[in-house]
Amino acid sequence: MRAGRHTVEVHRPDKVLFPAGEGGTEEYTKGDLVDYHRAVAPFMLPHLRGRPLMLERHPDGVDGPRFMQKNTPEHYPEWIDRVEVGKEGGTVCHTVCDDSATLVYLADQAALTLHRWLSRTGRLDRPDRMVFDLDPAQDDFEAVRAAARLLAGLLDELKLPSAPMTTGSRGLHVVVPLDGRQDFDDVREFARAVADVLAAAHPDR
Structure with missing residues (x-):
């Protein structure tokens, strides 16, 4: 699908990420999450732009295993912004979500929670x-x-x-x-x- 200046391929949009619950709550698929992120992008991106992210990913949905991802995998598209941050014994290359295409891509990766830094890429040691x-x-x-x-x-x-x-x-x-x-x-x-x-x-x- 087209998102801003880029085209993002969404894999298995019918995959259930949030199963239906007791009491009649609806199930939500990866496609639903993508649609939601596209809709809220104008309101969500100002809170994310320029901030390194730690991604909480649930590849099999909220009832499956989860893991925290700090380092940006090499297979992520080159148009996704990144920032290299020093750590003890090396560096970490964090993903930065600056546009709606990145937001859609992260939804496709089943990144359900985007933990953002309190500082921005230009001044990583100075929280705003x-x-x-x-x-x-x-x-x-x-x-x-x-x-x-x-x-x-x-x-x-x-x-x-x-x-x-x-x-x-x-x-x-x-x-x-x-x-x-x-x-x-x-x-x-x-x-x-x-x-x-x-x-x-x-x-x-």
Whole structure:
């Protein structure tokens, strides 16, 4: 199929990735995922462009085995952007999703979750987002919502804009945009200080 400036071949579009569930939930195929990604590309790409990705792939659907893919395989088309990142003892060549064709290609690879970096390719060591990851100790989403509201209140006091984002699991992310001047160590230290202040203010929660 045509996606932007490129043609992407979709293999086995009828392959079920999300089986029908109890209670009448529908099944969804790889073709459905491709169609969905094409539809949401204008809204999704601004959150992905220029960011290295770690891909969570489910070749046999959500009920089958999964694996995390950091390195971009050599067989990926040359028009897919990549960035080489240093690691201990070598490098990793991460995929970067900058256009709708790459989004469709990753759907064809059954990459169901696209974990994006908090920094961009031009300044890998300078995050432009800070994320507070809130997960319930037990299956209690109301506790997560309450924590998100308290955190948002503290961030408002600090004059830092923030927005909640669902995680696809049981929790919430509270995302704070940054100007990219601090490195990861500074941002992590600040985030920990905010969390400590919040926890100290509400020791019973």
